[in-house]
Amino acid sequence: MLAGIVAAWMAALLGPGAVGDAGAQARPTEPKQPDKPTPEDGAGDEEVRTIVVTGTRTERAQSDSAVATQVYDRKAIEQSGAENLGELLEETPGVQITRGIGGTGIRMQGLDPSYTVVLIDGQRTTGRINNVMDLSRFPAEDIEQVEVVRGPSSVLYGADALAGTVNLISRRPTKPHEAEAHFAYGSFNTIDATTRAGLARHRYSASLTAGMHNTDGWDADPSDVGTTGPRSRQYNASTTQRFGEFGPLAISFRGGYLRRDTHRVDGTATGAVFDRTNRTEVIQATVRPSLDWDTARFSLSASYNLFRDQFLQDQRGSTELDQSQETYDQLGQVTAQYDHEVRTHVLTIGADAQLEFLNASRIEPSSVDRQRYAIFAQSEWTPTRAPRLVVLPGVRLDYDTFFGIYPTPRLAMMLAPTRRWTFRASYGRGYRAPSFREMYLLFANPSVGYTVRGNPGLRAETSWSSSFSAEFLPWRWMWLAANVFDNRLQDTIVTDTADASDTADATDVATLFEYVNIGEATTRGAEAQAAVTILERLTLDGSYTFVHTRDHSAGRPLPGRPRHSGTAGFRYHRPASGTGFRVRSSILGRRSFFSDSDDDGVDEERRSAPFATVDIRASQRLLNYIQVFVGLDNVLDAGNSDDNPLQPRTYYGGATIRY
Amino acid sequence: MRMLAPPTPAVLMMMLATACAPNLGAGADADADSVVMVDEIGGPNIGHLDEGDNVFLTTIDASSETDWVYLSLVDGVQVEPDDPQTDPSWDLAFLRFHIKLNGGVSGASGVAAAQLDGVDFDDVSDAPAEGFEVDAPDGDDDDEDPDYVLRHWYDYSVMTHVLTPTATVYVVRSGDDHYRLQLDAYYDEAGSSGHPSFRWGSIAAP
Numbered sequence: 001m002l003a004g005i006v007a008a009w010m011a012a013l014l015g016p017g018a019v020g021d022a023g024a025q026a027r028p029t030e031p032k033q034p035d036k037p038t039p040e041d042g043a044g045d046e047e048v049r050t051i052v053v054t055g056t057r058t059e060r061a062q063s064d065s066a067v068a069t070q071v072y073d074r075k076a077i078e079q080s081g082a083e084n085l086g087e088l089l090e091e092t093p094g095v096q097i098t099r100g101i102g103g104t105g106i107r108m109q110g111l112d113p114s115y116t117v118v119l120i121d122g123q124r125t126t127g128r129i130n131n132v133m134d135l136s137r138f139p140a141e142d143i144e145q146v147e148v149v150r151g152p153s154s155v156l157y158g159a160d161a162l163a164g165t166v167n168l169i170s171r172r173p174t175k176p177h178e179a180e181a182h183f184a185y186g187s188f189n190t191i192d193a194t195t196r197a198g199l200a201r202h203r204y205s206a207s208l209t210a211g212m213h214n215t216d217g218w219d220a221d222p223s224d225v226g227t228t229g230p231r232s233r234q235y236n237a238s239t240t241q242r243f244g245e246f247g248p249l250a251i252s253f254r255g256g257y258l259r260r261d262t263h264r265v266d267g268t269a270t271g272a273v274f275d276r277t278n279r280t281e282v283i284q285a286t287v288r289p290s291l292d293w294d295t296a297r298f299s300l301s302a303s304y305n306l307f308r309d310q311f312l313q314d315q316r317g318s319t320e321l322d323q324s325q326e327t328y329d330q331l332g333q334v335t336a337q338y339d340h341e342v343r344t345h346v347l348t349i350g351a352d353a354q355l356e357f358l359n360a361s362r363i364e365p366s367s368v369d370r371q372r373y374a375i376f377a378q379s380e381w382t383p384t385r386a387p388r389l390v391v392l393p394g395v396r397l398d399y400d401t402f403f404g405i406y407p408t409p410r411l412a413m414m415l416a417p418t419r420r421w422t423f424r425a426s427y428g429r430g431y432r433a434p435s436f437r438e439m440y441l442l443f444a445n446p447s448v449g450y451t452v453r454g455n456p457g458l459r460a461e462t463s464w465s466s467s468f469s470a471e472f473l474p475w476r477w478m479w480l481a482a483n484v485f486d487n488r489l490q491d492t493i494v495t496d497t498a499d500a501s502d503t504a505d506a507t508d509v510a511t512l513f514e515y516v517n518i519g520e521a522t523t524r525g526a527e528a529q530a531a532v533t534i535l536e537r538l539t540l541d542g543s544y545t546f547v548h549t550r551d552h553s554a555g556r557p558l559p560g561r562p563r564h565s566g567t568a569g570f571r572y573h574r575p576a577s578g579t580g581f582r583v584r585s586s587i588l589g590r591r592s593f594f595s596d597s598d599d600d601g602v603d604e605e606r607r608s609a610p611f612a613t614v615d616i617r618a619s620q621r622l623l624n625y626i627q628v629f630v631g632l633d634n635v636l637d638a639g640n641s642d643d644n645p646l647q648p649r650t651y652y653g654g655a656t657i658r659y
Numbered sequence: 660m661r662m663l664a665p666p667t668p669a670v671l672m673m674m675l676a677t678a679c680a681p682n683l684g685a686g687a688d689a690d691a692d693s694v695v696m697v698d699e700i701g702g703p704n705i706g707h708l709d710e711g712d713n714v715f716l717t718t719i720d721a722s723s724e725t726d727w728v729y730l731s732l733v734d735g736v737q738v739e740p741d742d743p744q745t746d747p748s749w750d751l752a753f754l755r756f757h758i759k760l761n762g763g764v765s766g767a768s769g770v771a772a773a774q775l776d777g778v779d780f781d782d783v784s785d786a787p788a789e790g791f792e793v794d795a796p797d798g799d800d801d802d803e804d805p806d807y808v809l810r811h812w813y814d815y816s817v818m819t820h821v822l823t824p825t826a827t828v829y830v831v832r833s834g835d836d837h838y839r840l841q842l843d844a845y846y847d848e849a850g851s852s853g854h855p856s857f858r859w860g861s862i863a864a865p
Contacts, residue, residue, distance in 0.1 A: 259680050269819035272850025279683050310683045318849035320722060324683070450820055596817050 053122065054147040054167040055412075056380060056392065057156050057348060058339055066380065066392040066414040067153075068424050068469050068483070072146040074171065078656070079571070079582060081617045081631050083184070083192045083213060085118075085168065086135035088146060090613065091584040093543030093567050094527045095148075098560075099645045103134025108150055109485050110523035110547040110561045111163035115432055119157065119167040120303075121254060123286050124354065126331040127307025131435055137258065137282065138168060139211050141182065141194040142238050145169040151485060152430025152465045155394045155410035158352065158374055162430030162463050163487065170254050172240055173198025173207045179659045184629075186652025188229075189216040203245050210237040217264065218648055220641035225273050228645045230264040248291045255285040273316040281308045295341040305331040327360040329436075346380040348394075356436075363440035363454065372433075374398040388416040398431075402439070403459050406431050422471040430465060430487075434458040438493055438515045452495065452513045459517050463489045477533040484526045492519030494553060520552040523561075539571040557592055560643075562610070564589035578621025585614040593643060611638040613646065627656045702737020704728045714860040716843060721753035722853030728753045732831065732838055732859075750833045751809075755853050756822055756845060758809040760831065763793030765805065768833070772808040772840075775828045780858060786830045786837035788865040812842040822852070830862070837862050 053059050055067025062069055072080070072088060082088035086104035090097050096107040105113030114131035117124065118138070125133065146168055153161040180196040191214040198207035217231035238256030260280045267273050283306040290299035306328070313323040337350035352374040359367045378394030392412040399405050410428030417423075441454040469483030495513040525547035532540045544566045549558040571582040589610045594603040617631035630653040639646025697706035697718075704720040705728065715735070721728050729738045729749035740746030743761070747768040752759050759765040760772055773790035775783065795806040804810075809829055813822040824842035831838045840859040847854035 268850060269816075269821045270846045270850040270852060271848075272846070277683060279680055281680050312683045315849055315851070318847070318851055320849065320851040599814075599817055601817070 052147050053169070054119075054149050054165055055153070056378070057122065057337060057350070058346065058380070063416075063422065064388065064390070064414075066390040066412045066424065067149055067426065068467075070148040070150075072148075074144050077140055077143060077146070079573075079580060079617075079619075080584065081615070081629065081633075081652075082140050084136045084140055085138035085143070085146065085166070088140060089135065089148070089166075091567050091569065091586045091615070092148065093529050094150070094525075094545040094547075094565070096562070096565065096588065097135075098132070100130065100132065102128065102130030102132025104136040105132035106135060106164070106166065107561070108148075108164035109487055110525060110549045110558060111487065111489075112558075114435070115160065115163035115430075117153070117157055117159075117161040117165050119165065120284060121170055121286060121288070121301075122157075122167060123301055123303040123335065124157070124305070124331060124333055125284065126305040126329050126356070127280075127282060127309070128435065129309070131437070135166075137234075137260065137280070139194070139213065139234070139236050139258075141196060141209050141211050142171060142236070142256065143168050144171040150483075151426060151467050151487075152408070152410065152428045152463060154398075154408035154430040155378070155396045155428055156376060158354075158372065158396060158398050158408070159400075159431060159433040159460070162432050162461070162465075162489075170238075170240055171196075171207065171209070172242065173200045173205050176200055177659070180656065182654070182656040184652050184654030186631075187650040188218050188647070189214065190650065190652060191215075192654070203243060205240075205242045205244075207240045208237070209239070211235070220639060220645060220648070224267050225265060226267040226641075227265045228641050229647055230262040232260060232262040234258065234260040248293050249289065250292065251287070251289045253285070253287050256283070258282040272318075272321060274321070275314040275316065277312045277314070279310040282306065297337075297339045299337050301333070301335045301337075303331075303333045305329075305333075325361040327362075328358070329360075330357045331355070344382050346382075348376075348378040348380070350376050352376070358436045360436075362443050363436060364442040365440070368436055368440055370401045370436075372398055372400045387418065388414070390414040400433060400460070402456075403433070406460055406462070420473045424469045425467070427464075427466045430463045432461040434460065434493055434515070441515075450513060453515075455515045458493060458515060459491050461489060461492045461517070461519075463487050479529075479531045481529045482527065484524075486524040487522065489519070489521045489523075491517040492521050492553075493517055494519040518553055521550060521558060522552065523547060523549045523558070537572055537574055539573075540569070541571075542566065542568045554594075556594060556605075559593050560591050562589040562591050578627070580619040581617070583614065583616050585612055587612040591643070608643045611644060611646075612636055613638055625657055625659060627658070629654060629656075699735070701730070701735050702728075705730060705735075705737045707735055710858070712860070714858060716856060716858050718847070718854060718856040719753045720854055721755055722851065724755060726754070727759070732833060732861075733836060750831065753855060756813065756855070757804065757807060758812070758855070759805070759807050760794055760809065761833070763805075763808075764796050765794040765807070769793065770831065770833045772829045772831045774808070774811065775830060778828055780828050780839060780841045783828055783830065783839040783862060785863045786832065786839075786865045791830075791832055813845065835864065837864055 050062040050071050050073065051059050052062045052065055052069040052071060055065050055069045062071060077088060080088055086097060089095055089106055098105040098107055098113060106116050107113060108116055113133065118133045119125065146166065149165045153165040157165060176199060178198045182194045184192040191212065194211035196207065196209040199205060213234040215232050217227055218229040220228040236256065236258040240254045242250065242252040244250035258281065262278045264276050265273065266276055286301060286303035288299060288301045290297065309327040311325045315321040332355045335350060335352045337348065339346060339348045354372040357369045374396055376396035378392065381391045383389055390413065395407060395409040397405060397407050408429045408431060410426060412426035415423045437454065439454045439456045439458055441452055444451040465487045467483060467485040469481065472480040493515050496516045496518065497513060525545060527543065527545045529543040530541065546564060547561055549561050551558050565588045567586045569584045573580045591608045593606045593608065595606065596603050598604065614635040615633045616635060617629060619627055619629035621627050633650040634646060634648060637649040639648065698709040699707040701707055706718050708716040710716055719728050729740055729743065729752045731738050731748055732750040738748045740749055743749065743766060745767050749761050750770050760770040761768040762770040771791035771793045773787050792808045794808055797803055798806045812827055813824055815822055822845040824844060829840045831840055838859055839862050840857055843856045843858055845855050846852055
């Protein structure tokens with residue numbers, strides 16, 4: 001089947017003889033430098049501005065956007081050596097990567113992965129497991145740019161954009177013809193093989209990307225039968241197509257398919273050993289017609305996501321606890337947006353409809369659906385450009401078929417009194433919709449004797465958040481930034497022991513857990529970042545984050561969050577010879593966990609040791625087309641099987657050939 | 660400028676067609692149910708291991724969440740009473756971690772048990788003269804189950820949800836017969852719950 005797609009695509013590529021005009025793209029095409037100093041920012045060079053879209057739903061220069069946006073452009077993605085989104089975000093200031101049953105998640109501003117929404121070109125994705133969107137599922141070869149916005153963006157994207165928003169901008173071809181092959185091999189039989197071809201004409205551009213990613217997995221504790229990192233193999237393919245310049249009309253399409261098999265071994269306290277296998281498939285397709293006029297723009301995005309997961313649990317030595325489960329999660333979304341510029345105002349209005357269907361064997365009833373309809377409006381007012389002042393009020397109204405209407409307003413402001421200083425402030429509301437799992441889960445675990453029951457009466461979790469940030473560019477070679485944030489969450493969903501009397505099958509020692517809206521939590525913190533460029537080739541950057549969290553219902557900090565964390569990086573790049581070297585590191589301070597380890601009915605606090613991850617990578621360009629690289633991830637071999645399942649020290653090497 | 664034929668619908672169709680990866684299958688490799696070494700089979704759900712000295716290690720498959728497994732101690736066989744409340748053929752019955760006696764609220768045959776703490780199973784050679792109780796209606800506790808005499812045989816870990824047998828020795832009295840009994844495990848070899856095993860044997864009357 002894949003061969004068929006390749007053949008069809010190759011025919012399209014080779015068919016036309018003429019080389020058309022390249023770069024007929026609405027989006028900026030060259031990899032862009034952020035407004036931070038980088039080695040490539042030569043003194044007299046014309047400034048290439050990074051364009052971001054996530055914070056306002058409109059394309060803005062990163063430095064002009066009223067909403068602070070962190071950007072990984074294509075060059076940064078390639079230099080990082082990351083093969084997927086999870087690896088890319090690992091050493092991001094103020095971000096904590098979590099690893100667990102749901103895969104690789106992201107914790108922002110001290111809040112769990114369930115509070116961050118992951119978008120592809122602004123449209124929602126689906127398929128959370130354990131409320132975690134697995135970031136390792138998104139292959140790096142598909143991504144042109146990653147935009148990270150901290151704090152609530154429910155005003156633009158609706159549910160779940162409470163702690164942050166991660167928006168993946170699809171890679172689009174930039175040259176008349178382009179082709180790329182990438183291969184990397186490393187410890188644990190890690191294989192990353194990707195290929196890509198693209199073409200760009202005056203009115204048509206297209207790309208096709210395919211990848212294979214393999215790992216044999218790893219085990220942090222060989223003394224027991226269980227494994228820590230699953231064995232996994234993923235195949236993915238995607239295409240982008242764009243037809244443009246028909247008067248104001250352009251139509252773009254993105255489609256992708258992914259299949260991943262993972263396998264792990266779990267030993268349990270009862271002595272049972274399980275082989276657990278997941279086969280996950282994801283289909284994602286978006287069609288986006290848009291009309292561009294001088295001062296107005298209309299776009300319509302229709303997207304479809306299918307997440308299918310087959311899960312097989314095979315008990316060793318018995319069939320008694322074998323399980324087979326299948327989950328189909330489908331999400332359709334249609335978004336219409338109109339932007340209109342009137343003198344100093346840019347008005348954005350839009351409407352959004354989402355339909356979600358879930359079929360799963362662990363929920364009761366086994367098939368549920370819900371719809372959500374929303375309207376949103378935003379006005380970006382720029383009364384003066386020098387000094388630059390932007391005032392950005394917005395509001396979104398969501399109607400959910402389960403819990404009714406949720407309004408999410410936000411006010412964001414930016415002031416740049418001089419070119420050196422930028423201040424931003426925002427205050428807004430976020431909300432997170434209860435997941436189907438939280439509403440309908442019926443999960444009895446007789447082998448260990450507990451039952452978890454969903455609660456269809458759950459309300460949405462809501463938050464009020466504020467943030468303030470300042471950026472300072474004292475010289476061209478130095479960039480400094482700091483921000484403070486405060487999130488107050490209400491009606492948070494927690495599991496609580498429920499009365500078991502009305503559960504007929506509570507025949508075991510049956511602790512019955514139920515989801516309830518009784519929680520209340522606060523996270524607040526401060527962050528400082530700095531980047532310095534020396535002799536235009538060498539960049540040093542570092543950050544420090546302090547986060548204070550409080551779970552008010554439990555009267556203690558939220559578990560697993562480090563109070564102190566930091567990142568440090570070092571990057572050397574010599575354009576003339578194509579030599580690059582970089583070190584990335586992140587340091588996480590002591591984290592607290594709570595569990596009743598001595599069975600006295602009171603949770604004890606357990607503290608895990610601070611740790612640091614360090615990644616090193618060196619690359620060299622050969623013959624203009626070839627980039628060879630070697631790297632070492634987790635140099636210090638941090639991690640353990642208990643509370644920090646990090647992949648052990650990993651060596652890798654490979655090459656990227658690009659035409 | 661020539662226009663290319665839009666490949667989009669074709670590509671989309673092909674992608675949707677590939678969307679169905681092979682099913683993983685309903686069951687993985689078909690393991691046999693765990694093999695329990697037994698010297699004697701007491702019924703579909705009961706196996707005995709003869710430890711000598713008139714002591715047996717008996718394993719019950721009590722994994723059903725609805726059907727009790729009834730045991731007659733005098734001949735060590737599984738019985739299927741039509742009406743357990745009146746049928747005198749059984750002494751002990753098992754459902755998951757619950758153990759009931761044919762007496763009190765559980766039956767009409769007056770089977771009773773005495774709980775002996777701080778004694779060694781091997782040292783119990785004579786039944787005590789007193790301390791026998793029958794299953795009672797649910798008292799003032801957390802659960803909604805009858806207060807079975809044999810309800811203190813395990814420790815429950817809130818952390819792991821694992822049941823671990825305590826050292827408690829019970830003496831069961833059925834008519835004129837007396838038996839010593841001590842729970843040994845709640846999980847089978849493969850780690851499945853609902854498979855209690857216990858060591859037992861007849862002892863002299865007081």
